[in-house]
Amino acid sequence: MMNNKIFIACDTSSISKAKEIIRKTQITSKLEIGYKFGLEFLNSKDGRNFISKIKNQTVFIDTKLHDIPNTCVSAVKALKDLNIDYLTMHISSGLDALKATKKVAGKIKLIGVTILTSLDNKSLKEIGFNKDIKNLVLQQAKLAQKAKLDALVCSAQEVKIVKKVFKKEIITPGIRFDTNSNDQKRTSSPKQAYKNGSSWLVIGRPITKGNIKKNIQNLIDHLEK
Ligand code: C5P
Secondary structure (H helix, E strand, C coil), X not given: CCCCEEEEECCCCCHHHHHHHHHHHCCCCCCEXXXXXXXXXXXXXCHHHHHHCCCCCEEEEEEEECCCHHHHHHHHHHCCCCCCCEEEEEHHHCHHHHHHHHHHHCCCEEEXXXXXXXXXXXXXXXXXXXXXHHHHHHHHHHHHHHCCCCEEEXXXXXXXXXXXXXXXXXXXXXXXCCCCCCCCCCCECHHHHHHHCCCEEEECHHHXXXXXXXXXXXXXXXXXX
16 A cells, blocks of 8 residues: 555544544554544534543644734644644745744644635635636745745645645645545545645545444555555
8 A cells, every 4th residue: 555644534523423533443554544633623612621631643733723923823832732743724824924833833743724625716716816726825835835834735636736846744635535525626536645645635524424444444445446
């Protein structure tokens, strides 16, 4: 099997569901698995406390910070008691905010988020961007490189061009190995994403909905085909 690094998106507000996801995805040595906790879990009543107790796992906190430098810096400082490995912020927060946040992140790897995988060129026009997705993501990747960020999030469709300007880890959501793309617009199969050069995939619903163990096995079968 080629690359095998996957972040499972624990998109739930339930501690028992998060525990179930962790337990049922630890069934194979064929995948290197980390766990991503986003706004839903972090804002749930006991979510933060649960994360503070996780041991021996790669933990990715998807804060998607998008704010002025002072607020981003203060938010990261406020999370420092947690033993987390990765944290996200939107590159569109601007170069000053990226540099300032990287400075205080310490051993936490700071991930820059480019254009969300739920957006397409039509959505960009609606927001008021003139560039198309590929060029906008490329420009943001250059900014992430300039700010010395540790990793970058983009769709599998942009990985090849992003790799030319961003030299560290590339993390790819919008992964589908079934037919349901849900709200995602720029999707890719796991195999294709790795082939394009992704370091990590982020997968949520295709694994966490339905029979988790069976979904993991389907993913392995897909990768080994
Ligand atoms: O369920 P699904 O596989 O679509 O989940 C994707 C996860 O990746 C979600 O937690 C979502 O917040 C996150 N994400 C994304 N697109 C980005 C950045 C993060 O889908 N650009």
